[in-house]
Amino acid sequence: MVILADLPYWAATAIKTGVILGVVPVSALVLGYVFLMKTMAHMQSRLGPMEPGGFHGWYQLIGDGIKFIQKEDIIPTQADRAIFAMAPAVVLVSTFLLFVVIPAGPDLVVEDLDAGIFYALAVSSLSVLGILMAGWASANKYSLIGALRAAGQLIAYELPLVLAVVGVVMEAGTMSLQGIVRFQQHGGVFGWHGIGDPFILTQLPGFLIFLVAAQAELTQAPFDMPLAESELVAGYTTEYTGFRFLFFYMAETATAFALAAIAATLFLGGWAVPWVHGTVANVLGPVVLGAKVMTVAFLIYWIRFTYPRLREDQLQAVAWKFLIPLSLLNILVTAVFKVAY
Amino acid sequence: MPDIPGQGLIKGLGVTLRTMLKPAVTTQYPKEKEAPAIRSRGVIALHEGNCTVCMLCARSCPDWCIYIEGHKEKAPPRRAGGRPRQVNALDRFDIDYALCMYCGICVDVCPFDALFWSPEYEYSEWKIADLLHDKDRLGEWMDTVPEPPPLEVGAQAAKK
Numbered sequence: 492m493v494i495l496a497d498l499p500y501w502a503a504t505a506i507k508t509g510v511i512l513g514v515v516p517v518s519a520l521v522l523g524y525v526f527l528m529k530t531m532a533h534m535q536s537r538l539g540p541m542e543p544g545g546f547h548g549w550y551q552l553i554g555d556g557i558k559f560i561q562k563e564d565i566i567p568t569q570a571d572r573a574i575f576a577m578a579p580a581v582v583l584v585s586t587f588l589l590f591v592v593i594p595a596g597p598d599l600v601v602e603d604l605d606a607g608i609f610y611a612l613a614v615s616s617l618s619v620l621g622i623l624m625a626g627w628a629s630a631n632k633y634s635l636i637g638a639l640r641a642a643g644q645l646i647a648y649e650l651p652l653v654l655a656v657v658g659v660v661m662e663a664g665t666m667s668l669q670g671i672v673r674f675q676q677h678g679g680v681f682g683w684h685g686i687g688d689p690f691i692l693t694q695l696p697g698f699l700i701f702l703v704a705a706q707a708e709l710t711q712a713p714f715d716m717p718l719a720e721s722e723l724v725a726g727y728t729t730e731y732t733g734f735r736f737l738f739f740y741m742a743e744t745a746t747a748f749a750l751a752a753i754a755a756t757l758f759l760g761g762w763a764v765p766w767v768h769g770t771v772a773n774v775l776g777p778v779v780l781g782a783k784v785m786t787v788a789f790l791i792y793w794i795r796f797t798y799p800r801l802r803e804d805q806l807q808a809v810a811w812k813f814l815i816p817l818s819l820l821n822i823l824v825t826a827v828f829k830v831a832y
Numbered sequence: 833m834p835d836i837p838g839q840g841l842i843k844g845l846g847v848t849l850r851t852m853l854k855p856a857v858t859t860q861y862p863k864e865k866e867a868p869a870i871r872s873r874g875v876i877a878l879h880e881g882n883c884t885v886c887m888l889c890a891r892s893c894p895d896w897c898i899y900i901e902g903h904k905e906k907a908p909p910r911r912a913g914g915r916p917r918q919v920n921a922l923d924r925f926d927i928d929y930a931l932c933m934y935c936g937i938c939v940d941v942c943p944f945d946a947l948f949w950s951p952e953y954e955y956s957e958w959k960i961a962d963l964l965h966d967k968d969r970l971g972e973w974m975d976t977v978p979e980p981p982p983l984e985v986g987a988q989a990a991k992k
Contacts, residue, residue: 534848538858797848
């Protein structure tokens with residue numbers, strides 16, 4: 492954050508940490524309420540929570556959170572206590588780290604890393620570690636199967652996720668998320684500079700691949716085999732109770748927000764609005780980014796609430812036989828156009 | 833329409849989207865109410881005067897939720913100089929709605945039209961014991977029992 496440049500290092504760091512600590516739960520609550528409760532309910536011709544808090548049950552999730560915190564923290568006798576206790580935190584930390592590089596305005600970014608998108612994809616795969624720790628330490632066969640499924644799935648879908656981003660990085664010529672946003676604001680579609688170049692126009696296959704892969708990364712239906720409740724009880728979260736369970740769910744929902752934000756930044760132009768710069772962009776940026784994030788998140792949850800779960804081999808087939816070749820082709824075509832223009 | 837690969841996926845998304853845009857079917861019960869169907873099985877009403885304490889309902893009840901007690905009485909003879917008649921008087925007729933599963937066998941089995949279905953359904957209680965309705969409470973439901981359906985053309989009217 493450029494605004495914080497005058498402050499001493501410790502103060503700036505404290506503020507940045509505070510922002511992240513605030514944004515993650517709020518984003519999880521917003522997505523959880525808007526999509527997991529309300530959109531899902533209406534897609535199933537229900538109303539969802541209506542009573543808590545008075546207005547359309549807005550307080551429901553906060554109340555759920557308080558309930559989770561009050562619950563007993565049960566650790567199975569056979570569990571590896573230290574690892575078991577640490578696992579949800581590892582998953583949540585990966586989510587926290589993900590929010591660091593997401594820009595919400597020209598000056599509104601916690602840390603604009605040069606390798607921003609590389610960093611984001613790297614820390615997002617950190618959650619696999621936490622999931623494996625949870626599954627292994629639970630000393631429960633369902634947890635272990637769920638964790639191994641999650642590991643296999645996240646590794647398989649990390650690849651198309653990264654490859655889909657490669658096209659964007661090639662076109663923008665930078666890995667910094669701010670740089671990518673600026674390129675989209677100023678660039679042009681094949682020489683036409685009307686509204687800049689939101690990469691969804693030139694990288695549509697990349698956007699679609701990214702969405703599918705993000706769906707799998709978030710272990711959302713139709714790719715929710717790690718949690719498959721009809722097969723594995725609750726996958727790697729089977730043995731978790733109370734606030735540790737809450738951590739997993741907060742991490743999942745907040746990561747959905749983060750990945751939607753990254754998708755919005757990479758493909759929809761992020762905080763940028765054509766011809767808007769400076770302070771106005773700083774004010775308008777979070778709103779614009781928020782709208783775009785909600786749009787992408789709606790797509791993610793819409794797919795989640797519509798499709799049934801795939802089979803484990805179908806899941807792997809979609810990644811290795813379809814998405815990865817398609818994303819490689821996308822890179823090839825992007826490279827050709829990059830050289831030609 | 834020819835088969836396009838993945839058209840089913842798009843159709844599925846269409847279904848959820850359309851459902852989302854339509855108003856939900858949920859009725860916010862205590863705030864708004866749906867009128868139940870006229871002959872819905874809400875509660876069982878007792879027409880005390882028709883009951884002969886024959887116990888058929890209590891015996892046919894799968895849950896044993898009907899409690900009947902009665903005693904024999906001498907009623908005045910029909911004709912002058914005749915023997916006094918022996919009739920059953922009803923002392924207690926309770927239905928425990930905490931047990932009742934609304935099968936309606938008692939209503940079907942009653943040979944003297946003493947039991948009726950009423951569509952009323954709002955009689956929940958704070959204490960489970962209060963769900964035991966005595967014969968006065970069951971009698972109050974009689975006001976809410978709908979008229980029997982009209983007889984078919986040519987049917988023989990019931991004897992009084």
